[in-house]
Amino acid sequence: MLGRRGLAHAAAAAVLPAREALAQARPVRLIVPAAPGGAIDVIGRIFAQSCAALLQQVWVVENRSGANNTLGAAEVARAAPDGATLLVNADIQLMARLVMRNVPYDPVADFTPIGRLATAPLVLVGNPSAAPQPDLAALLAAAKARPDRFTFANSALGSMGHLATESLRRRGGLDALVVSYRGTAPALTDVVAGTTTLMVAPLGSALPFLRGGQLRGFAIMGAERSAAAPDVPSIAEAGLPGLNFTLWYALWGPKGLPTDQVERLNAALQSAARDPQLRSRLAEQAVDPVMESAAEFAAFLATESRRVAMVAREAGIEPE
Incomplete structure (x- = not known):
């Protein structure tokens, strides 16, 4: 059988x-x-x-x-x-x-x-010029001190990235503005250009920019690192365990x-x-x-x- x-x-x-x-x-x-x-x-x-x-x-x-x-x-x-x-x-x-x-x-x-x-994993990325902090702890501290200098790009209302973004804002005590787009590609384009500062993005979409240095990776939004981006810590390693979004x-x-x-x-x-x-x-x-x-x-x-x-x-x- x-x-x-x-x-x-x-x-x-x-x-x-x-x-x-x-x-x-x-x-x-x-x-x-x-x-x-x-x-x-x-x-x-x-x-x-x-x-x-x-x-x-x-x-x-x-x-x-x-x-x-x-x-x-x-x-x-x-x-x-x-x-x-x-x-x-x-x-x-x-x-x-x-x-x-x-x-x-x-x-x-x-x-x-x-x-x-x-x-697929999600990754918190930032524009290196607008978010030059070396790690997530420093980023959260800077964003809490000057929320007017930080914005989150969101691919769409209700996306898993949106859930992860709002959960991160709540856990991190952030007041940064969330700007919604009509898809991942235009949202990432604006982060790379510096129009917006941060984004919780699909790792695959962000990878070319991470490898090219146009984006900085702060954390994989899960319990483990990704083999595709081994240098980016998991969100748990970065200090916020439990924020697991796939x-x-x-x-x-x-x-x-x-x-x-x-x-x-x-x-x-x-x-x-x-x-x-x-x-x-x-x-x-x-x-x-x-x-x-x-x-x-x-x-x-x-x-x-x-x-x-x-x-x-x-x-x-x-x-x-």
Whole structure:
């Protein structure tokens, strides 16, 4: 009898043959509700390329940024559940109603969970000129003394980076202003330029700037350092244990997507996640692939929804 892992392997293996059964006349629209160049966009495109090849389909990635990732998500929520329109989004999917008063969909009930794609660390970075302090303790002291000199860039209201930023501000006793953007890429661009001072950013997106010296890394927002940036201490090492925030990225369909399509798409994700070339591309972004069934993803969403609601309350985040 096959165990759970064996069943997953068998399902993934079934993705490859039967081209006629799997091909669709219409291309699959993969909606990215964030700006091009950010982590959601990059990871979504990596998986889209692999899934298109595995399923013998054409996948077209479309960026629909705005309204804290809800514009693109709303488009998928309204779409027919026929597999032709899918959503790739991050943890922000669960936070929409915690930070916005008028969200045109239920982030859980109005979508069909297909599977998580990957997880990634967050890192607190700063502009070296605006934040020249050598470590987190010195940075917090400077920001408390002169809050008017420090600002936090935020990729979007309700992102995991937003939760981490507000939790850090509360734990550190900071009054620095938080400025929200329409995605990771434009937010990081302004930190590099010195328009804003600090940001809790996806490590993969920040890595080129860390390596090039345009950004300074103060802490990985987790219990452990990252192999991709071994010189950056964990937030616990930096003096604030317990502020553990990990990004995750996933694939959804509209509500009512048939079970057979969910299973086929999930099998493709798992098959893609085992591909050495894809894993290498993810590693370049400091990202780890996730392999789980659609049912496991749904269970994760239920637990994670309760957790982020609690973190939002503790951080003082309220709908705007």
